[in-house]
Amino acid sequence: MMQEKNTKQGIISAIGAYFLWGILPIYWKLILSVPAHEILAHRILWAFFFMMGMAVLVNRKNFYEEMKQLAFSPKKLIALIMGSIFISINWFIYIWAVNHDRIVEASLGYYINPLFSVLLGIVFLKERLVFWQTVSVVMAGCGVLYMTIHFGSVPWVALMLAACSGLYGLCKKIPEVSAITSLTLETLVLAPFAFLYLIYLDSYGMGSFVGLSVTSILLIGSGIVTAIPLLLFTDGANKLSLTSLGFFQYVSPTISLLLGIFLYREPFTRIHFISFFLIWCAVLLFSLSKTALFLKIQIFVLKKRKL
Numbered sequence: 001m002m003q004e005k006n007t008k009q010g011i012i013s014a015i016g017a018y019f020l021w022g023i024l025p026i027y028w029k030l031i032l033s034v035p036a037h038e039i040l041a042h043r044i045l046w047a048f049f050f051m052m053g054m055a056v057l058v059n060r061k062n063f064y065e066e067m068k069q070l071a072f073s074p075k076k077l078i079a080l081i082m083g084s085i086f087i088s089i090n091w092f093i094y095i096w097a098v099n100h101d102r103i104v105e106a107s108l109g110y111y112i113n114p115l116f117s118v119l120l121g122i123v124f125l126k127e128r129l130v131f132w133q134t135v136s137v138v139m140a141g142c143g144v145l146y147m148t149i150h151f152g153s154v155p156w157v158a159l160m161l162a163a164c165s166g167l168y169g170l171c172k173k174i175p176e177v178s179a180i181t182s183l184t185l186e187t188l189v190l191a192p193f194a195f196l197y198l199i200y201l202d203s204y205g206m207g208s209f210v211g212l213s214v215t216s217i218l219l220i221g222s223g224i225v226t227a228i229p230l231l232l233f234t235d236g237a238n239k240l241s242l243t244s245l246g247f248f249q250y251v252s253p254t255i256s257l258l259l260g261i262f263l264y265r266e267p268f269t270r271i272h273f274i275s276f277f278l279i280w281c282a283v284l285l286f287s288l289s290k291t292a293l294f295l296k297i298q299i300f301v302l303k304k305r306k307l
Contacts, residue, residue, distance in 0.1 A: 010239025014248040017232035020225070022255025025106075027225055028098045029264070031218050034208045036096040038201060039222060042209065043091060044194040046223025047230075048187035051180065054227075059180045066181040076175040083171030084186035090164035091226075097157045103260030104268065109161030110253035111279055112144050116166030117245065124170060127241055136286035143278030150271040169245060172237040179234035183227060250283050 031039060055063040070076050097106040118137055121127040129137065148155060175182060201207040209216045237245055257276075260266040 006239045010236045010245075011248070013232040014236030014240060014245055015251055017229040017236060018249055018251035019255065020229040020232070022252040023259070024094075024225065024229075025098045025103055025256055025259050026263075027218070027222070028095050031208075031215055031222075032099050034215065034219070036092055036099060038198070038208055039095050039219070040088065040092045041194040041197045041201075042219040043095075043222040043226050044088065044187055044190045045198065046220050047226040048184070048191040048194075048223070050223045050227045051184040051187055054180050055184045059178060062178055063181050063184070066177045067185075070175065070177065070185070076177075079171045079174035080182065080185055081189055083168050083175075083182075084189040086164045086168040086171065087186065087230075088190055090161060090168065093157060093160050093164070097161075101264065101266060102157055103256055103264060104266045104272070105155055105157045106161060107253035107257040107260065108144070108147060108155060109158035110165065110249060110256070111140075111276075112148075112158060112162035113165040114249050115141055115144065116162050117169050117249070120166055120170045121241065125173065125241075132288070133286055136282040139285065140279050140282035143275045143282065146278065147271060147275035165249075169237060172234060176238070179231045179238070182234050183230050187227075250279070 028039070070080070094106055097103065115137065118129070122129070148158075172182065198207060198209070202209070209219055236248070240248075257268075261268045
């Protein structure tokens with residue numbers, strides 16, 4: 001009963017995280033004039049302040065206890081540090097892609113990402129797929145491959161986003177600490193570098209943070225819009241298998257894709273349509289494979305074959 005409750009909570013958290021990530025391009029477009037590297041530095045710094053406040057005010061006792069546990073576990077600390085590096089690279093590339101009118105390519109990266117997550121789950125966490133889940137992975141792979149082949153050039157933005165997101169998801173499975181502790185420490189690792197970089201920009205008059213302007217407020221808010229979906233994602237990662245978590249990620253690129261096409265008028269061709277059709281068929285098949293009804297059908301078919 002408790003396991004079922006945790007699974008449901010994990011699903012809700014995962015979908016919430018991916019929905020918020022899906023609409024995030026709207027936020028980055030509001031600060032289009034700020035370079036991606038400066039947005040990244042502000043995003044890290046303000047996310048750290050927000051998470052530190054959460055850790056101290058909401059989760060103080062648990063935070064201190066988990067800090068002590070991590071201090072005596074080099075493997076978990078390394079995983080946490082590596083996770084912070086992967087997610088910062090992901091953030092930078094995504095912000096750059098959105099503000100250079102490459103939302104469609106970025107969404108391609110997040111469609112590829114679940115395939116990376118499935119692969120990492122099988123290789124490192126010994127997770128297994130049933131037959132129809134395997135079929136769905138192959139089908140999704142065909143959709144992504146078709147789009148990649150017809151892309152016209154190597155989609156480095158998509159590939160880097162997929163790789164960094166997949167590796168970040170893997171790193172999140174190792175420390176086994178609460179979402180607040182994990183995110184606080186991840187931003188803590190990067191915050192000093194972000195702070196020094198912003199000081200450097202300001203000293204040369206290149207910074208965009210000036211007084212209480214709209215841009216400055218949005219840069220501060222970047223920490224909040226960063227932390228909330230990551231909190232939800234961490235909660236989902238702790239309660240779901242990596243393979244299941246990977247396929248929920250299709251929510252985010254679908255929303256971003258729709259924004260790119262209908263709001264920001266990026267091109268959507270017949271090639272995109274065929275690829276996305278294959279991918280959504282794969283998602284539907286994967287979802288059905290997890291239901292009791294579908295499992296009963298599998299058992300029935302196997303018995304028929306034996307007869």
